[in-house]
Amino acid sequence: xxxxxxKITALENVMELFHDGMTLMFGGFGGVGSPPTLIxxxxxxxxxxxxxxxxxxxxPTIGIGKLVKAERAKKVIASHIGSNPFAGQQMHEGKxxxxxxxxxxxxxxxxxxxVGLPAILSDIGMDNAIVAKNKPLFTLNGKNYLVETALTAxxxxxxxxxxxxxxxxxxxxxxxxxxxxxxxAGDITIAEVEEIVxxxxxxxxxxxxxxxxxxxxxxxxxVNWKWAWE
Amino acid sequence: MGxxxxxxNQMARxxxxxxxxxxxxxxxxxxxSLVPNHLSKETKVMFxxxxxxxxxxxxxxxxxxDENLCNAGGFPVTLTCGGSYTDSAIAFGMIRRGKVxxxxxxxxxxxxxxxxxxxxxxxxxxxxxxGAMELAQKAKKVIVVMNxxxxxxxxxxxxxxxxxxxxxxxxxxxxxxxxxxxxxxDGLLLTELFAPYCLENxxxxxxxxxxxSENIRRIPY
Numbered sequence: 001x002x003x004x005x006x007k008i009t010a011l012e013n014v015m016e017l018f019h020d021g022m023t024l025m026f027g028g029f030g031g032v033g034s035p036p037t038l039i040x041x042x043x044x045x046x047x048x049x050x051x052x053x054x055x056x057x058x059x060p061t062i063g064i065g066k067l068v069k070a071e072r073a074k075k076v077i078a079s080h081i082g083s084n085p086f087a088g089q090q091m092h093e094g095k096x097x098x099x100x101x102x103x104x105x106x107x108x109x110x111x112x113x114x115v116g117l118p119a120i121l122s123d124i125g126m127d128n129a130i131v132a133k134n135k136p137l138f139t140l141n142g143k144n145y146l147v148e149t150a151l152t153a154x155x156x157x158x159x160x161x162x163x164x165x166x167x168x169x170x171x172x173x174x175x176x177x178x179x180x181x182x183x184x185a186g187d188i189t190i191a192e193v194e195e196i197v198x199x200x201x202x203x204x205x206x207x208x209x210x211x212x213x214x215x216x217x218x219x220x221x222x223v224n225w226k227w228a229w230e
Numbered sequence: 231m232g233x234x235x236x237x238x239n240q241m242a243r244x245x246x247x248x249x250x251x252x253x254x255x256x257x258x259x260x261x262x263s264l265v266p267n268h269l270s271k272e273t274k275v276m277f278x279x280x281x282x283x284x285x286x287x288x289x290x291x292x293x294x295x296d297e298n299l300c301n302a303g304g305f306p307v308t309l310t311c312g313g314s315y316t317d318s319a320i321a322f323g324m325i326r327r328g329k330v331x332x333x334x335x336x337x338x339x340x341x342x343x344x345x346x347x348x349x350x351x352x353x354x355x356x357x358x359x360x361g362a363m364e365l366a367q368k369a370k371k372v373i374v375v376m377n378x379x380x381x382x383x384x385x386x387x388x389x390x391x392x393x394x395x396x397x398x399x400x401x402x403x404x405x406x407x408x409x410x411x412x413x414x415x416d417g418l419l420l421t422e423l424f425a426p427y428c429l430e431n432x433x434x435x436x437x438x439x440x441x442x443s444e445n446i447r448r449i450p451y
Contacts (some may be wrong), residue, residue: 029280029281029282029302029304029318030281030300030303030304031304032281032297032298032300032304033298055318056358056360062304078358079358079359079360079361080357080359081356081357082355082357082358082360083357088356088357091356092356098358100358100359102359102361102363102364103318103322103360103361103364104280104319104321104322104323104325104326104361104364105322105364107317107318107319107322108319108322110319123367124326124363124364124367124368125359125363125367125397127395127397127398128363128394128397129394130394131363161298172298173296173299173309173315174279174281174282174283174298174299174300174301174315175297175298176282176315176316177281177282177317177318178317178318179317180317181318181319208317223297227297228304228305229304229306230295
């Protein structure tokens with residue numbers, strides 16, 4: 001495989017990007033579409049005190065849930081932690097700070113970060129103390145809205161079906177979920193992919209994430225966890 | 231909660247009566263997920279999932295699951311003809327833009343003015359709101375399907391919710407194993423009774439006052 005943009009690399013070459021105390025954003029929804037090889041790499045390196053940003057905390061042995069279970073996170077920004085009892089337990093013990101954001105607003109905050117906007121205005125959860133807490137109000141055309149700040153991260157990790165040599169990505173069915181949003185919001189974005197193909201082999205009209213947003217592409221070793229339904 | 235399959239299906243069947251051809255419908259987990267089983271083959275519906283599926287089909291046969299084709303709960307589904315995948319921001323765009331006709335969900339409590347409390351029990355269960363706030367606030371019609379009483383026997387239909395609200399004044403219809411209520415400007419309106427329950431049973435088990443329709447329907451199934 002040619003590597004004209006220098007983006008295609010191996011797991012060991014991106015590991016230096018992960019460090020204690022960093023902000024890490026991850027793609028995936030209930031573990032579906034989360035990058036298994038990168039998550040295992042982070043787990044094995046022992047990186048800790050992470051601030052994790054993503055839809056949910058997965059399941060204890062699935063997706064980002066592995067890092068949460070191993071107590072590598074000090075904070076998560078997510079919409080749901082219910083499928084990973086370790087997240088709730090650590091939150092109650094004061095070990096894990098959890099910022100809950102309504103699911104679609106969280107997705108939109110990530111998208112805003114990814115497209116260079118500082119914030120969005122939202123009318124979701126305005127009368128909810130947890131959602132509205134510490135958020136400024138903005139009045140527009142006589143109506144109040146919450147100012148929801150954009151989210152970015154030092155590194156975003158995503159899972160895709162195919163990448164070409166430029167890092168153009170396509171996703172597999174519902175494993176797309178938050179990945180295209182997360183891919184845009186990382187200062188550095190690493191795509192773990194099932195298949196790397198030569199430039200020109202992806203149908204140009206079907207590329208979901210342009211390689212402009214992708215810094216590195218690594219091959220996936222595949223999902224190595226057992227799904228909740230198996 | 232110890233509820234027989236028949237009763238769960240009875241409630242799901244009643245909820246399915248609200249669905250018309252061509253609608254976009256989002257279903258919560260539990261009893262709402264039984265609703266598609268009660269739709270006629272002629273009723274074409276696009277089932278919507280928060281993770282980015284429009285046109286979700288039934289569960290695949292065992293052995294035919296695709297790990298990259300799952301519902302918002304992480305369980306395998308299929309895609310119907312005409313269905314599509316989007317990212318989750320677009321999936322919620324559909325909700326906030328008012329394109330979802332009906333959402334059917336479970337709840338911990340519903341108040342007489344349609345407040346919904348279904349996301350946390352403080353100090354006990356704090357799973358997070360997921361997509362419930364957007365769905366409750368923005369779906370055109372919000373249908374709650376739930377037990378009439380909680381596991382301690384306390385009413386789940388109450389004057390004011392004691393649990394934190396998911397969204398205020400959002401519920402349109404409540405379906406329990408005993409009865410169906412519409413949420414109106416004047417509070418709750420009892421419109422239907424499931425056999426074998428009578429009005430007195432419902433009054434006893436409901437935590438607030440309600441109006442009674444002049445033509446109570448006795449649901450035959």
